[in-house]
Amino acid sequence: MPASASTNRPEDLIGRLKSSEGEAKLKALREVKNQIIGNRTKKLSYIKLGAVPTIVGILAGASESDVSLIVQSTAAIGSFACGVDAGVKAVLDSGAFPHLFRSLSNPDAKVVDAAARSLRMIYQSKLAPKYDFLQEKNMEFLLSLLNSENENVTGLGASIITHSCETTVEQKALCDAGVLHRIIYLLEGSLNQRDASLDSLATIVKNNSDVISKFVGLKGGTALSTITELIKDRNPRTRLLACICLIVTGNAFPCYLQDIGTKTKLILILVELLEEPDQVGDEAPFALANLIADKEDLQKLAFEVDAVDKLCNFLHKGPVQVKRLRGIFLALGELCSKMEICRSRFLSLQVLNVVTDALNHDSLDVRIAACICMRNVSRSVKNLSAGRFMNEMIVTSLVQLLNDPSTLVQVAALGAVSNIVVDFTSRKSIFIQCGGVKELIRLSKSMDTALRLNSLWALRNLMFLANKTCREDIFLELTSSMLASLIHDPEPLIQEQSLALARNFVDGCVDCIEHVLADNGVIINAVGKQLWSSFKSEVCIQGMYMLINVATGSEFHKEAVMHQVLAPEASDCSQSFVTKFLQNNDSRLRTAAVWCVVNLTYPDSPGGSNRIERLQNAGVISQIKKMVNDPCLDAKFRCSKPWKAYSEKGFACSSVASLSKGRTCLSAKWVVVI
Amino acid sequence: MSLFWVVVGQLAAIETMSTSKKMITREEWEKKLNDLKIRKEDMNKLVMNFLVTEGYVEAAEKFRMESGTEPDIDLATITDRMAVKKAVQCGNVEDAIEKVNDLNPEILDTNPQLFFHLQQQRLIELIRNGKVEEALEFAQEELAPRGEENQSFLEELERTVALLAFEDVSNCPVGELLDISQRLKTASEVNAAILTSQSHEKDPKLPSLLKMLIWAQNQLDEKALYPRINDLSNAMLEDPTT
Numbered sequence: 053m054p055a056s057a058s059t060n061r062p063e064d065l066i067g068r069l070k071s072s073e074g075e076a077k078l079k080a081l082r083e084v085k086n087q088i089i090g091n092r093t094k095k096l097s098y099i100k101l102g103a104v105p106t107i108v109g110i111l112a113g114a115s116e117s118d119v120s121l122i123v124q125s126t127a128a129i130g131s132f133a134c135g136v137d138a139g140v141k142a143v144l145d146s147g148a149f150p151h152l153f154r155s156l157s158n159p160d161a162k163v164v165d166a167a168a169r170s171l172r173m174i175y176q177s178k179l180a181p182k183y184d185f186l187q188e189k190n191m192e193f194l195l196s197l198l199n200s201e202n203e204n205v206t207g208l209g210a211s212i213i214t215h216s217c218e219t220t221v222e223q224k225a226l227c228d229a230g231v232l233h234r235i236i237y238l239l240e241g242s243l244n245q246r247d248a249s250l251d252s253l254a255t256i257v258k259n260n261s262d263v264i265s266k267f268v269g270l271k272g273g274t275a276l277s278t279i280t281e282l283i284k285d286r287n288p289r290t291r292l293l294a295c296i297c298l299i300v301t302g303n304a305f306p307c308y309l310q311d312i313g314t315k316t317k318l319i320l321i322l323v324e325l326l327e328e329p330d331q332v333g334d335e336a337p338f339a340l341a342n343l344i345a346d347k348e349d350l351q352k353l354a355f356e357v358d359a360v361d362k363l364c365n366f367l368h369k370g371p372v373q374v375k376r377l378r379g380i381f382l383a384l385g386e387l388c389s390k391m392e393i394c395r396s397r398f399l400s401l402q403v404l405n406v407v408t409d410a411l412n413h414d415s416l417d418v419r420i421a422a423c424i425c426m427r428n429v430s431r432s433v434k435n436l437s438a439g440r441f442m443n444e445m446i447v448t449s450l451v452q453l454l455n456d457p458s459t460l461v462q463v464a465a466l467g468a469v470s471n472i473v474v475d476f477t478s479r480k481s482i483f484i485q486c487g488g489v490k491e492l493i494r495l496s497k498s499m500d501t502a503l504r505l506n507s508l509w510a511l512r513n514l515m516f517l518a519n520k521t522c523r524e525d526i527f528l529e530l531t532s533s534m535l536a537s538l539i540h541d542p543e544p545l546i547q548e549q550s551l552a553l554a555r556n557f558v559d560g561c562v563d564c565i566e567h568v569l570a571d572n573g574v575i576i577n578a579v580g581k582q583l584w585s586s587f588k589s590e591v592c593i594q595g596m597y598m599l600i601n602v603a604t605g606s607e608f609h610k611e612a613v614m615h616q617v618l619a620p621e622a623s624d625c626s627q628s629f630v631t632k633f634l635q636n637n638d639s640r641l642r643t644a645a646v647w648c649v650v651n652l653t654y655p656d657s658p659g660g661s662n663r664i665e666r667l668q669n670a671g672v673i674s675q676i677k678k679m680v681n682d683p684c685l686d687a688k689f690r691c692s693k694p695w696k697a698y699s700e701k702g703f704a705c706s707s708v709a710s711l712s713k714g715r716t717c718l719s720a721k722w723v724v725v726i
Numbered sequence: 727m728s729l730f731w732v733v734v735g736q737l738a739a740i741e742t743m744s745t746s747k748k749m750i751t752r753e754e755w756e757k758k759l760n761d762l763k764i765r766k767e768d769m770n771k772l773v774m775n776f777l778v779t780e781g782y783v784e785a786a787e788k789f790r791m792e793s794g795t796e797p798d799i800d801l802a803t804i805t806d807r808m809a810v811k812k813a814v815q816c817g818n819v820e821d822a823i824e825k826v827n828d829l830n831p832e833i834l835d836t837n838p839q840l841f842f843h844l845q846q847q848r849l850i851e852l853i854r855n856g857k858v859e860e861a862l863e864f865a866q867e868e869l870a871p872r873g874e875e876n877q878s879f880l881e882e883l884e885r886t887v888a889l890l891a892f893e894d895v896s897n898c899p900v901g902e903l904l905d906i907s908q909r910l911k912t913a914s915e916v917n918a919a920i921l922t923s924q925s926h927e928k929d930p931k932l933p934s935l936l937k938m939l940i941w942a943q944n945q946l947d948e949k950a951l952y953p954r955i956n957d958l959s960n961a962m963l964e965d966p967t968t
Binding site: 082085086089090091092093127130131134135169173203242243244245286329330371373 | 823824827830831832834835836837838839841868871875876877922923925926927
């Protein structure tokens with residue numbers, strides 16, 4: 053007889069599960085159950101030892117009347133599936149599902165309770181198979197669950213919906229089968245039924261305006277006010293779930309979430325729920341982020357009730373758990389996405405270093421959320437101008453993330469980098485010294501489109517208004533052949549960024565113009581080729597401004613541009629792209645074409661009149677004359693005085709204003725804060 | 727000069743207005759209270775709610791028979807819940823855990839904080855009984871992994887293990903863990919969790935009503951002199967004093 057301490061070791065217990073019978077087997081089963089409940093480590097070690105198939109075997113072999121054995125094995129199976137993915141997998145792999153479903157029709161209520169609980173545990177995991185209620189038989193079964201008198205069984209029905217309802221077709225099928233009616237009815241049931249119903253309700257109505265219209269009409273149109281009442285419930289989980297239901301409804305139909313009082317209450321409740329120590333507190337910031345995403349009015353409201361301060365306070369309080377930390381960063385990110393007052397407030401609360409630290413967090417999701425938060429906060433032009441984000445701590449961490457094993461993190465980091473390199477204080481060298489340029493150029497060669505696009509975006513912004521040495525460093529690292537091939541990238545968005553990069557490179561710097569004309573004009577030829585062939589306005593606009601900037605240079609530079617403008621690319625298309633753009637529907641493109649002609653025909657330059665003549669022959673000038681009454685004032689203004697230049701070097705205007713306007717800028721330099 | 731006196735007069739008037747409170751005599755007050763109607767069934771439900779929540783199962787059963795008030799919960803579950811509570815109060819934590827798991831395995835599986843506190847109580851009982859080796863093994867095997875999962879658990883674990891470092895635990899800084907109040911705290915946490923799992927509110931409604939009474943009286947104190955209830959246990963109206 054072994055010592056009593058060793059008899060309860062996992063190996064011994066599993067042995068007894070397999071070999072013993074009757075009371076001894078039941079005792080061993082109960083012991084295993086009590087050891088694993090609440091204990092993740094124990095669960096994992098039992099799973100490793102293969103306990104799950106043994107226990108499922110006991111359940112499968114138990115006769116219907118052996119209530120204790122069924123209840124104990126079912127409870128153990130449920131516990132294995134609770135909170136441990138490996139457990140869910142083991143349970144599913146050992147074929148427990150049909151046995152558990154069969155137990156739902158057992159005459160003993162204890163068995164039904166146990167089976168419903170265990171199935172619910174399984175359905176709470178992402179690994180559980182999707183329940184196909186588009187099949188009539190399954191839908192009937194689901195309804196029978198929801199119509200049950202047993203609270204655990206209705207809860208299971210609700211969990212199945214929450215887990216499996218994904219498509220609009222499924223949402224509609226549930227709605228048509230009368231599930232919404234039943235769920236609204238269950239809202240009046242016990243606390244647990246109410247929470248389960250709210251959870252599944254949010255799933256059924258999410259992003260589906262048809263179903264939402266039906267839902268708000270239920271109970272004589274009072275369904276929504278029932279939910280609105282529940283956001284004030286005493287139970288925190290109920291409050292959260294009711295808030296989520298209102299948010300999904302309001303996101304689909306803003307008219308149902310118009311009352312300022314309700315909106316304010318939602319924000320206040322969600323911020324307050326962060327105090328909850330459990331899952332409720334973890335999920336609250338995600339709901340808040342969802343509520344205020346892309347909605348300036350709600351962001352303003354959130355600011356007015358001190359949401360920025362309250363969220364930041366949580367970050368100051370000490371270590372925050374992973375999921376919650378991620379949620380808080382996302383919510384703060386949304387708050388700082390549009391409004392400068394929120395960003396200023398955020399920056400004044402000294403939490404930027406918490407975000408910076410989180411860039412090195414172990415959790416991938418936290419790193420991404422921190423990057424998003426950093427990106428949105430750094431949209432602040434005022435603070436960018438002050439070089440607030442260009443410090444070694446931030447830059448080193450972000451550059452490090454460009455090497456992250458996860459592409460998602462890399463892309464998120466590039467978003468933040470793109471903004472912080474827009475710096476007006478000539479501190480861009482910090483970024484270069486940290487090895488940032490090398491990393492960006494490495495990523496611009498990536499096979500992944502998102503990485504190529506975002507790294508080029510960052511390079512373009514880094515090039516913006518950089519000093520000559522800095523520009524040349526970037527260009528030499530990138531090489532002209534690389535830039536030329538990026539201009540020819542199959543992806544139009546990448547062509548656009550590459551052309552914008554070239555445009556910022558040659559802006560107001562004669563030496564840089566020399567660089568793009570070197571190597572047999574590989575870059576300017578690439579630009580010309582795109583302008584002759586591309587149909588995308590955004591691409592052509594960037595290409596045109598690149599030529600406009602080159603045309604501010606010497607005679608030789610202007611001639612290089614003339615060569616692109618007049619070189620017939622294809623024999624069947626003799627009309628220059630400039631003429632084509634002058635007639636384009638996009639006023640930005642017409643304006644760019646006029647600017648190009650203005651710079652080429654600048655009257656004081658020796659070859660000016662000769663170029664006018666050549667452009668006249670190509671039909672460009674006559675097209676410009678037709679534009680005197682152009683509906684776009686900007687183009688018209690330039691057409692009426694096309695040969696009176698505005699500055700000595702041709703056209704160049706400040707682009708600081710363009711930062712806040714994003715893509716609508718008309719300057720020679722180009723930058724977009726993302 | 728006359729204007730000055732007018733102002734002083736006004737100020738004095740305002741002051742008397744704010745200090746003079748309305749006086750309500752006992753007779754008036756009782757008459758007002760008599761006009762209010764309260765349904766007997768509501769009273770009975772409040773009493774039943776108190777008995778059920780506090781776990782007086784036999785009293786609840788008797789009260790049900792005598793008053794015909796149906797409890798909002800299966801009375802059998804009260805017995806189970808009380809057995810759990812009692813086990814913790816007596817220091818039989820392992821027994822309590824098994825009972826909770828029989829009642830509903832979800833409670834401890836989805837409530838890590840409660841599970842930790844029960845395990846911590848188990849450790850405290852081992853230390854109380856001088857089973858040092860067993861206590862250390864238990865702390866290492868069962869509690870340390872929970873501490874790895876959660877920073878605040880780790881701090882509590884360290885505090886508890888500190889009990890082993892002192893010869894005279896009654897005088898050590900963490901001695902309160904050995905106090906009976908620690909058991910009661912854990913027991914009431916389990917009790918609340920079981921009630922919540924049964925869709926029952928974890929606090930009885932009667933104390934909330936009394937709290938509301940105290941609050942309402944405090945509000946009224948600023949405006950009027952009235953027969954106050956100072957002793958809640960006999961609910962006597964006391965004559966207002968000026």
